[in-house]
Amino acid sequence: MRFTIAQLEAFFWTAQLGSLNKAALHLHMAQPTISLRLRDLEKALDVTLFQKNGRSLALTAEGFALVPRAAALLEEADRIRLQTDPAAVSGSIRVGFAEGFAMTCLPRLLETVREDYPLLKPEYVVSISYELERELNDRHLDLAVLVNPTGRHGMRLFPLGVQDTAWVASVAWGLSPEVRPADLYRLPIVSNQPRSAMFRQIKDWFATAGLEPQRLDLCSSVAVIGHLVSSGAALGVLPAKMMEADVLAGRVQVLRPVPDLNHGRVYASYPDGGLTAPVNAMLKSIQKALASMDYLRVDKSEA
Structure with a gap:
């Protein structure tokens, strides 16, 4: 038998x-x-x-x-x-995206999936990477695109590249283009919650000089953080691509940090044994969309 x-x-x-x-x-x-x-x-x-x-x-x-x-x-x-028959791939799939990544990349990804896999029925979930990783671990998601994931047992990590992040401030602040921790730690800063990749980036950068930011407000939405920064309410560490329109409009400036920030390494993650046809199709679509946008740079440490 x-x-x-x-x-x-x-x-x-x-x-x-x-x-x-x-x-x-x-x-x-x-x-x-x-x-x-x-x-x-x-x-x-x-x-x-x-x-x-x-x-x-x-x-x-x-x-x-x-x-x-x-x-x-x-x-x-x-x-x-x-x-x-790739075009015949069908079924439902729940995919999670880190919010900063989703704001820039999701429109192109939707177009790519519709063109290449018209029978696929995705549901997109947007949150911080830590929460997406937990949802993936609990099998509430089939696939997730994560920034600086912690890595969990039973989960596959597929490297996609590096998402450049930067200190961004309203031009009204008149800051020098090059900044060090001592230049910023007294200024108001806004970040995602403590378990987020953004929060860790900010804390780690100030720690290189033995400093703590004196005013660090928390906000759950990367989109709102971007709005707060462009309106001059606070400084923030944000994906550089996400803020390009505000830079071109003359609302914000991208600062050059010394030392450099720990940029976000981006991975696609799915459970062991979870590379189903819909997951594989979505993974290919993500790679195709990213390649067409030149969004990520190659992570040389993963090469």
């Missing part, structure tokens, strides 16, 4: 999510169907893959050993399906 890809898929998502019900919801199937496929897989392999642990399921030694092999087979199966 041979096992099937469908049985491996039922096994993999039950193992990843820890219950038959969650696996059924993720795969849009009835729970009895998942149970049947697991029984048939155990029969085909002549092993026991799960044992009950209270209300949840725990992997046996044989089940634990099968997880990475099942992940590799499922990813390869989806690559084969994708190569057969």
Whole structure:
């Protein structure tokens, strides 16, 4: 008796999510169907893959050993399906984007996906990278584009490049083009919350001089931070591309920091075994959209 890809898929998502019900919801199937496929897989392999642990399921030694092999087979199966007819890739996908990245890149990405994968049905979620990483880990997202991710067990990271960031200020402030921590730490600054990549960039930069910003206000929206900076309410560290229109309009100036900021390394991330045809299609679309915009530069440390 041979096992099937469908049985491996039922096994993999039950193992990843820890219950038959969650696996059924993720795969849009009835729970009895998942149970049947697991029984048939155990029969085909002549092993026991799960044992009950209270209300949840725990992997046996044989089940634990099968997880990475099942992940590799499922990813390869989806690559084969994708190569057969890319335009026929269909289904729903939830994709997360860091907000600063999304503000500049999402319009082009929407056009790319519509042209190349007309049957794909994406749902776009925008937040800070830390929250997106948590949502991805909880399987509420299928794919996420993250800036300076912390990296989590069971998650693949695919490097996309470096997002240049800069200190930006209203021209009304009349600041020198070159700035050091001692020049800015007394000025009002606005940032995302403490778990964000932006907050870490700001704190790390001042720490190079042993300083702390005296007034650091927090705001959950990168778009609003950009507005606050252009209106002269505060300084901020923002994606350089995002502020290009304000620079050209003469509203803000991009400052040259000494030392340089730790620029944002951008990654696409998805769960082990989660490179489905929709995820692969979206990943290709993201790369294509970025290439057409010249948005990211190559991260030489990843080359």
